[in-house]
Amino acid sequence: MENTPTRLTEWSEGSGCGCKIAPAILDQILTASGSFSQNDPNLLVGNSHKDDAAVYQVSEDLAVINTVDFFTPIVDDPFDFGRIAAANALSDVYAMGGKPIFANAILSWPVEKLSPDLAAKVMEGAKTICKAAGIELAGGHSIAAKDPIFGLSVNGIVHPHKIKTNNAAKAGDIIYLTKQLGVGVLATALKRQKITDKDYLSLVDTACRLNSIGEILGNHEEVHAMTDVTGFGLLGHLIEMCEGAGLSAEINLLKLPMIEGVQEYINQFIFPDNTYRNWNAYSAKTKGVVGMDLVKLCDPQTSGGLMLAVDPENKAWFEDSMKQQDQVIWEIGRFIERNEQVVEVLP
Template structure:
């Protein structure tokens, strides 16, 4: 881990996607501003569906995807901050089943207090991830402000009939996850200067890994829905899928994958404050989560994995395809007909 003269995480209360506005407050803001009222028939996906990105149809066989994602520092190293921010933003395009085509940067920087050279390192990290995604960091906008903030606006393309929303799951579908949980826990350990070197490397490996498999899965009708797991945690984004589809989910607690080493930090009560914010928002809609297990379900992820709904009759095809693509997946449960609660967790 590189040592910087300035710890970027010292400039943020909540790091990464953990600094998201609470779900209830966000919904209040959108409702009060009239953001849920969208009448353009070419806007195929907008605010009303709580999805990962907006999708606008430009022709019979082409739609444009756009997303904006930015946050305060999640790590101290500026290059790594740029990498994580870029991977997180590009993920929204993959979560819709789309192909990213270019991105623009969003930069807020306290230039009188933090060296502009460090901001340049953030940009270099973002460009490296864009290179891996096969896109250009084409431009952007910057401001001088008191807090360091970075992210991307990313554009992608998709066929209008191949869009993967977070509301397309059907009862019986199997639920798969493409990354283990624990990014928020490790980021908090870093912020509190408690993290071990090997765990920092696990944090980077997970958060900088692109969800490119989403582009491939956009071409397959066997996949009914996708979303990525970010600031609202596994539970929050799974609930968005169930409520959007009018169904429920049954999740096996023992099948939830965790980044190696995070339980040690949880045992020391090292996890983001916004874990409790997520739990308070979503606990009335779930059963079967006991004690500190809530951390695994509500840990805010930054550049987390994809949640994927797959038709049960296509289980073998899906798992074989993932193996061929060298994409690790975990089957964590299934969607079921609507029950009293959105999610039921079983051992």
């Protein structure tokens, strides 16, 4: 075996969900291919509004959720890489209000340059998260390739009347987040070997935390819409929610929850290059962003939290319910009637 570096992040230009194809290019690909037309009435959720997973109805009271998510290493520890990739893939099922039932692994590995033992540790990490989610890692598919890539295809179930989509918000709905922001910044600090041990633990803890509250939220009628915040950053996924529902949104910059220590790295200009890619894609639809505030809004998240649209009339009841579930939430803004700009950032 060649004497090559074993720091996994050295093998990836991007990392985690920051590897996503730029929004404009992805739109070009999907539009040109015409591959997502929906003619099957049982396909309840496809790609028409850029939702988190596909949902197919199989009976009057049962629908199947399917999603696939994979990426290049976001951390150097292979066990942690596997855990983060698995938690991230499972999140798409939770974001639909569903219950995951099993998963298959997707593995690309440069077997001539990176030890297969490292790939085994990636798999171990994924199995740990699947066990925490109460599901089996049933199988998978692998290829030998020049880049290490890992992820899962996850299947889940949901009642057809309890599906949560990203395009059903209503004017006046309150916007909540279930995780702090800043994973992309911390991952970049790690890649540049600038991260502290404490901040690394924060990165892994945040990214490995399951969004399993989404399954419970599927039963909450006051939650009108839901998505998870990943590679397009908070701003990108909020704009998807707005455009899907024909609305705009106001968010309060000071209310955005950031992982402790993230601002210090931003002050040192340590953040993902794809932060600018996201900003370039969404800046024309946004107003009120000043200077480096764009980093908080456009930092590509990996295994980020859920973003919720909640009926304001049920605000107190909802917040109390989340406390009873030991689920921390942050109120960051509200959806409003559509105006000239899709998102306005308030100071």
